Amino acid sequence: MKCSEIEELLSPYIDGELNRDNIIKVENHVEECKKCKNLLEDLQSIKEMVRGIEIPYPSESIGKRIVDYRRSRNYFLRFIFSTSLLTGLGALLILTLGHPSHLVEEKPKEYYIMKEEKNPYMEILYETEGNYILTNYEGGSL
Amino acid sequence: MNLGIESIYRTYGDYIYRYIYGMVQNKAEAEDLLQDTFVKVMKSDTNEIKNMKSWLITIARNTVYDHWRREKRKRNLNPFIRRKKRDVDLKLDIEREIEKLAPKLKEVIILREINQLNYEEIANILGVEIGTVKSRLSRARRELRISLGEAL
Numbered sequence: 001m002k003c004s005e006i007e008e009l010l011s012p013y014i015d016g017e018l019n020r021d022n023i024i025k026v027e028n029h030v031e032e033c034k035k036c037k038n039l040l041e042d043l044q045s046i047k048e049m050v051r052g053i054e055i056p057y058p059s060e061s062i063g064k065r066i067v068d069y070r071r072s073r074n075y076f077l078r079f080i081f082s083t084s085l086l087t088g089l090g091a092l093l094i095l096t097l098g099h100p101s102h103l104v105e106e107k108p109k110e111y112y113i114m115k116e117e118k119n120p121y122m123e124i125l126y127e128t129e130g131n132y133i134l135t136n137y138e139g140g141s142l
Numbered sequence: 143m144n145l146g147i148e149s150i151y152r153t154y155g156d157y158i159y160r161y162i163y164g165m166v167q168n169k170a171e172a173e174d175l176l177q178d179t180f181v182k183v184m185k186s187d188t189n190e191i192k193n194m195k196s197w198l199i200t201i202a203r204n205t206v207y208d209h210w211r212r213e214k215r216k217r218n219l220n221p222f223i224r225r226k227k228r229d230v231d232l233k234l235d236i237e238r239e240i241e242k243l244a245p246k247l248k249e250v251i252i253l254r255e256i257n258q259l260n261y262e263e264i265a266n267i268l269g270v271e272i273g274t275v276k277s278r279l280s281r282a283r284r285e286l287r288i289s290l291g292e293a294l
Binding site for chain 1: 147148151152155156159160163164169172173176177180181184234236237240251254255256260261276277279280283286287290294
């Protein structure tokens with residue numbers, strides 16, 4: 001086998017990615033060829049050098065930042081979810097129960113009283129033709 | 143695989159960081175990108191993921207490439223913005239030479255030696271044929287051999 005063909009096999013050889021036939025071809029060749037043997041040794045050294053590179057560990061705070069981000073996102077989603085849920089329920093209640101009387105100003109109750117019961121402290125709403133007048137005076141009859 | 147983000151981070155955080163750091167070679171930048179990667183993971187459905195390690199590397203890889211594209215765009219708009227400094231002081235010859243490789247060659251070396259993935263896993267992550275991984279690794283190592291010269 002030519003050196004150029006073996007050279008192509010050396011890199012997968014050191015990675016353990018060759019089939020049995022090719023492993024035998026490489027091993028037989030490098031026994032005979034000093035140039036390819038040197039190349040193989042250099043590639044192995046490079047592999048060891050790269051594997052020996054010290055990679056720092058990420059700061060402890062990164063893990064915390066990620067967890068905090070998730071929590072804040074969860075709170076945000078929970079807020080959005082609960083707000084929409086409440087709005088939805090409110091809308092449903094209004095639609096089901098009709099006019100939301102508690103949300104508008106309460107109309108005063110109207111009472112009938114005899115004309116002679118009228119005094120200056122009563123708020124007179126209107127008078128009827130008969131003996132009665134309408135007032136918010138609670139002592140009257142509904 | 144149904145895991146919470148904390149559990150995924152505890153299991154794979156350092157492993158993914160090794161890939162990102164290998165690619166950008168700057169601790170602060172790598173940490174930001176690690177966080178961005180896990181934010182993306184958080185937004186994804188991890189229930190259907192079969193190979194979590196490869197999937198995470200793919201997300202990290204997209205994050206790194208997006209970051210490089212954004213940086214490049216910024217530099218094009220404003221030529222006075224300088225490239226972030228690598229952690230040069232900490233580097234061995236081999237680290238400096240890896241840094242000089244074309245990104246595609248640097249990447250296969252990192253995936254193979256730092257993340258210790260096999261050719262098939264690398265091919266899946268990069269979306270290329272196994273033959274392409276093989277030839278890129280051969281080329282990367284030959285370039286390193288030339289640049290390291292006497293250091294070998």
